[in-house]
Amino acid sequence: MKIACVIPAYNEEKKISQTIEQVKDLVDLIVVVDDNSQDETREILNEMTEKKLKKIYHPINLGQGAALQTGNEYCLKQNFDIIIHFDADGQFLANDIKRMIKPILEEDYDLVIGSRFMGIESNIPKFKKKIIMPMAKIFNNLFFGIKTSDPQNGFRVMTQKTVSKIKIENDRMAHCTEILAKAFKYKLKIKEIPIEVIYHEFGQKFSGGLKIIKDLFLKKISG
């Protein structure tokens, strides 16, 4: 089984090398997609000589969803069996990768997603935990029939078949909902795994949530 980890990176000069370092022994290839960072991310990546590292550079800033899709397409071309989506900012713990892959290897799942609301405590900002996330959960369920405990989690593991089925069309942050919506639509076998998320900053704000809704709506009406 060939395993690749796609890491979208935008202005991640502080954490990118540390994240790569933590993930490299757990996968066969790390695909870092630099989304036209304006800081030193590109220079840091250029200096890295890690054999397991594939660097892809977007010529313009496209958004996290687009960066993930670029990584996905590269992995499909290289015929990887399992593809992981992992954040560059050190929010996720590399040690969780093994637990996340297990259901695919042993129980034939198509998609495994991390969840911050299944027992393992994360230091989620209160407003996010009590207001934004429950609202996002209701929205996901109401409009897309998504039934997950975590409505917006970027840590996911997919089979090759899942990645080829789910083409990410939302370039910016709406991709989380889009992936889940398509997974439910295609009736894929989905499993949620409790994970810990370490917050260095607030992350997606309420206004960001509204932007996601707008993006999803526009995508829907434009076909």
Place this chain on the structure above:
Amino acid sequence: MIQQIIAGLIIIFFLIKLLKQWRKKTISFNEFIFWLLFWILALLIIVFIKQIDKIVISLGFSSSAINLAFYIAVLFLFYLIFKMRLKIVKIEKNITDLARKISLKE
């Protein structure tokens, strides 16, 4: 009457602008014809506003022709904005596809 003259002058201004754009070839033939008909129609409405008023009343509408023209104009603008948004989404998708192809070729 003064309002009609002002509105007429504004429309003539846009018609001249349109003709200039056409001469410079900055718009396509179809686009030119569309906007030409649009402004001529607007000019006709302004010139024959009283006659249209009578028609509108005879059709049973309570508002005057100028009000009706505004309603239609607002609806038309909404439609144009909607069309433009869809076009932007399509252009964004093309840009993404192109940028992705370039990055994967490197």
